[in-house]
Amino acid sequence: LSSHQTHTMKRKKKKIHTETTANNNNENKLRELGVELNTDATKLNNLSRLLSALISSSPPPGVRRKGGEDDDTFKVDHHKNEKDEEEKKKQTLHQKGKTECILALEKFFCKRLARGDVEQAKRDLSAKGGGKGENTANKEEDLKRKYRAWLLRNYKLFVSRMIYVCAKDRAADERTRVVAFSGLMEVARAAAANEKSSSKSGGSHFENEIFERALEECVRSKLWSDATLGTLKKRYLGRVDVQYYAYKAVARIAGRLASDNKNSSGRSKKTKEEEEEGGEEEEDVEATSAEVARNLYDVISNVSVDFEDYDPESNDNNTNNATTTTTTT
Secondary structure, three states: OOHHHHHHHHHHHHHHHHHHHHHHHHHHHHHHHHHHHHHOHHHOOHHHHHHHHHOOOOOOOOOOOOOOOOOOOOOOOOOHHHHHHHHHHHHHHHHHHHHHHHHHHHHHHHHHHHOOHHHHHHHHHHOOOOOOOOOHHHHHHHHHHHHHHHHHHHHHHHHHHHHHHHHOOOOOOHHHHHHHHHHHHHHHHHHHHHHHHHOOOOOOOOOHHHHHHHHHHHHOEOOOOHHHHHHHHHHOOOOHHHHHHHHHHHHHHHHHHHHHHHHOOOOOOOOHHHHOOOOOOOOOOEOOHHHHHHHHHHHHHOOOOOOOOOOHHHHHHHHHHHHHHHHHO
């Protein structure tokens, strides 16, 4: 090798090493931001940085760079394997960074959903326009309302971006999309837990609106995978309430799909929060009607017939009591 070629190789190796170090540092920084967000009340502004990192993109592997490499000259690249390994490491670190964001944000919002902060923010919004007092107590309450309004805005953005990662983000790998989908399901459980605790009737263990929205975006996407379906089946479809909402959601999604096909007008317009910085799609990920129908069938066919939270003995007692009451009457 000439001195020029040797110098070029050293420069490339140094550049690769610098990029790898930067990606490692980025992952560690995101983890640190997440820990601070969930342990230090003065670090709430970390939320916006994590939300931004959640939809950050990375060049997909295998993309050739411009600069004369696409000519018809046969070239032997002795360092191809080395380049491939470095590219894999870069992609792995990028996915780990996304996962750190997802886990930190999930923990942050689940905690605030469970204790009712988000629900209170919604009530604040519906009661907007009420008078503000001048005493200290009312000023403190006004600050709390401002915080809850900020929380609600970011919560909506969080849900939209998590759905984007699940259903439309080609920069996310399969594992990252599964983690994002599981995160949304846990958020739905946390939201329902608060509703149940504040409801005299007990309520559901699951928040259907988030579930249906996430499920529809996922089954309508070409990125829907057996891994996501497997997670849904293994972790959630064994529960009676999730099964109920799964049947209900599939019926509603199928109805909208049939309506779209009949009217040939496509899907309805996105809501404001769905459009707000959802990320840029490099390619169309919208599945065909046949693919969506197949995905919906897969969901229904994986609903377990064995209910994890169903007590047959209790049901038999209730049935016997009802029969006895009817006979006596």
